[in-house]
Amino acid sequence: MNIVRVALDLPLPRLFDYLAPDSDESDIGRRVTVPFGKASRTGVIVAIAAASEHPDGKLKSVTAILRDMPALPAEWLALCEFCARYYKTPLGEVTSFALPPMLRRGKLPRIRKPAADAAVAPAPTVDALPPLLPAQQAAVEAIAGVDGFHTLLLHGVTGSGKTEVYLRAIDAVLAGGGQALMLVPEIALTPQLEGRVAARFPGAHIVCANSGMADAARARGFIEALTGRAQIVLGTRLAVFMPLPRLQLIVVDEEHDASFKQQEGLRYSARDVAIWRAHQLNIPIVLGSATPSLETFHHASPRPAPPSPGGDIGSPRSGSGSLDGPALGSTKGISFGARPTGGGTGRYQMLELPERAVAEAMPVVRIIDTRREKLQEGLSAALLAGLQLRLERGEQSLVFLNRRGYAPVLACPPCGWISRCQRCAANLVLHLADGRLRCHHCGFETRVPRACPDCGNVDLLPFGRGTQRLEAMLVERFPEARVLRIDRDSASTPKKWQALLATIHAGEADILVGTQMLAKGHDFPLLTLVGVVGADAALFAADFRAPERLFAQLMQVGGRSGRAALPGEVLIQTEYPTHPLYQA
Numbered sequence: 106m107n108i109v110r111v112a113l114d115l116p117l118p119r120l121f122d123y124l125a126p127d128s129d130e131s132d133i134g135r136r137v138t139v140p141f142g143k144a145s146r147t148g149v150i151v152a153i154a155a156a157s158e159h160p161d162g163k164l165k166s167v168t169a170i171l172r173d174m175p176a177l178p179a180e181w182l183a184l185c186e187f188c189a190r191y192y193k194t195p196l197g198e199v200t201s202f203a204l205p206p207m208l209r210r211g212k213l214p215r216i217r218k219p220a221a222d223a224a225v226a227p228a229p230t231v232d233a234l235p236p237l238l239p240a241q242q243a244a245v246e247a248i249a250g251v252d253g254f255h256t257l258l259l260h261g262v263t264g265s266g267k268t269e270v271y272l273r274a275i276d277a278v279l280a281g282g283g284q285a286l287m288l289v290p291e292i293a294l295t296p297q298l299e300g301r302v303a304a305r306f307p308g309a310h311i312v313c314a315n316s317g318m319a320d321a322a323r324a325r326g327f328i329e330a331l332t333g334r335a336q337i338v339l340g341t342r343l344a345v346f347m348p349l350p351r352l353q354l355i356v357v358d359e360e361h362d363a364s365f366k367q368q369e370g371l372r373y374s375a376r377d378v379a380i381w382r383a384h385q386l387n388i389p390i391v392l393g394s395a396t397p398s399l400e401t402f403h404h405a406s407p408r409p410a411p412p413s414p415g416g417d418i419g420s421p422r423s424g425s426g427s428l429d430g431p432a433l434g435s436t437k438g439i440s441f442g443a444r445p446t447g448g449g450t451g452r453y454q455m456l457e458l459p460e461r462a463v464a465e466a467m468p469v470v471r472i473i474d475t476r477r478e479k480l481q482e483g484l485s486a487a488l489l490a491g492l493q494l495r496l497e498r499g500e501q502s503l504v505f506l507n508r509r510g511y512a513p514v515l516a517c518p519p520c521g522w523i524s525r526c527q528r529c530a531a532n533l534v535l536h537l538a539d540g541r542l543r544c545h546h547c548g549f550e551t552r553v554p555r556a557c558p559d560c561g562n563v564d565l566l567p568f569g570r571g572t573q574r575l576e577a578m579l580v581e582r583f584p585e586a587r588v589l590r591i592d593r594d595s596a597s598t599p600k601k602w603q604a605l606l607a608t609i610h611a612g613e614a615d616i617l618v619g620t621q622m623l624a625k626g627h628d629f630p631l632l633t634l635v636g637v638v639g640a641d642a643a644l645f646a647a648d649f650r651a652p653e654r655l656f657a658q659l660m661q662v663g664g665r666s667g668r669a670a671l672p673g674e675v676l677i678q679t680e681y682p683t684h685p686l687y688q689a
């Protein structure tokens with residue numbers, strides 16, 4: 106009697122056995138509907154067995170094995186099993202999460218007839234590509250030269266031509282009949298990027314995958330990947346679970362980005378899972394970033410040379426200390442830059458893109474020591490002068506403050522009351538624009554009290570500074586300037602966000618006040634000054650990744666200034682000017 110072992114979406118770390126007389130090995134990886142309690146559920150068959158540890162008489166029979174789409178491959182099941190083990194999540198919850206909602210429910214999207222693109226694929230790519238820079242060329246060759254599993258870190262600032270390198274590497278994979286998977290952060294999956302990939306591979310079948318897509322489209326993309334029709338899958342973290350029978354290359358762009366880590370349910374890191382998958386498939390994986398995560402940077406830094414007779418620990422590395430791949434430093438033309446000599450593992454290969462592809466100077470960064478200065482509403486004389494100068498020249502400035510609201514807390518100085526959240530351990534942030542106190546952690550909100558709830562004092566004081574307060578101050582200080590605030594409150598919908606971006610691009614704003622929303626992926630040709638205020642808080646935050654994230658944000662926000670013909674300047678206000686983070 107055949108028995109199928111089914112992974113069901115239940116918070117129980119076990120499989121469920123059902124009788125399925127007509128099943129065979131080819132049903133492993135198929136979806137199956139089964140009775141469960143009074144209800145019916147859909148799961149995935151992960152094994153076929155001849156006997157169950159439960160007596161046969163007690164087993165129920167499957168309702169139906171769904172044979173309307175190809176079985177999920179063994180590699181996909183292995184990936185889910187790894188995640189179940191590693192992230193301590195029942196396998197059924199993992200398989201369920203890894204399937205698009207429609208397939209998870211046992212349904213199937215209407216499949217369009219394969220279009221004519223099958224006939225033209227792999228189609229020739231556009232000709233007339235710009236010649237690669239030497240560092241790009243070296244990176245492309247290093248990736249092409251990889252045989253089997255190898256992790257490469259493409260390290261270069263925004264605009265240094267990383268995407269160009271990914272596209273060349275993907276091109277080579279398509280030419281060989283393979284499939285490529287490119288993971289990007291949530292915020293980076295834009296129509297522009299899709300357009301750039303599609304324009305480069307006009308005949309190729311490209312599938313996008315992200316949680317914002319309509320159910321049917323996502324399920325269709327999944328099936329196209331599974332059947333091998335899709336050649337390139339471009340997606341956010343969940344795309345790491347796309348079944349790809351001919352997968353030959355994985356790219357993780359902005360590998361440090363926090364959105365690759367899911368913070369609820371299956372708490373996976375798509376970057377790490379992607380590396381595991383590449384290892385399992387014995388294929389190369391390229392991680393790209395201007396500000397790699399510390400883990401990645403550590404693995405891409407050389408191992409210290411082993412102490413040798415006649416030498417000491419500080420002697421130069423041998424260049425061949427890697428256990429996990431080709432020797433570091435063996436690829437011609439790649440500069441490793443000045444790396445700390447100690448501490449790395451040398452497991453990844455570092456590929457540096459040291460300059461911007463389109464010649465532009467990097468902005469000048471200046472640290473402003475605010476310890477000895479009386480600030481005006483939080484702004485130093487140097488920053489105020491910088492803003493004034495940009496106004497006179499008709500250029501744009503950005504004041505970066507990664508804290509929305511008016512003030513991070515409302516306080517009663519006489520009695521010591523502060524606005525704490527009733528529902529969690531965070532403080533309530535003062536939003537003066539609509540007279541609310543809001544918890545940015547759990548979402549609780551309430552009206553601003555007229556008087557102190559503890560002592561009745563009516564002189565409650567906002568403590569600290571958020572974007573709304575900074576905006577109010579700048580409006581007062583520079584009455585002739587058009588001040589625009591960009592944060593999650595002012596850009597609460599995609600439509601409002603697009604409108605704000607359009608205003609900036611049209612040159613209809615002089616001073617931008619913004620949070621990290623503004624840091625990524627936008628070119629503002631008129632922007633020549635970035636002022637950073639309130640960054641010190643991240644140095645001492647409870648989250649151990651806060652300084653690392655601050656560094657990435659400063660690099661990104663700094664990169665916003667002076668990207669076109671006008672040179673850029675970055676002024677960072679700090680009370681810790683000698684802190685290694687600012688020095689770096």
Ligand code: ADP
Binds near residue numbers: 266
């Ligand atoms: P990144 O991904 O590092 O931000 P991109 O690959 O997007 O960099 O390159 C930045 C810009 O430079 C793009 O407009 C791209 O088309 C252009 N570019 C990249 N490589 C070259 C090259 N070798 N020659 C000329 N332009 C290039």
Ligand code: ZN
Binds near residue numbers: 527545546547
């Ligand atoms: Zn709260």
Ligand code: ZN
Binds near residue numbers: 557559
């Ligand atoms: Zn009080």
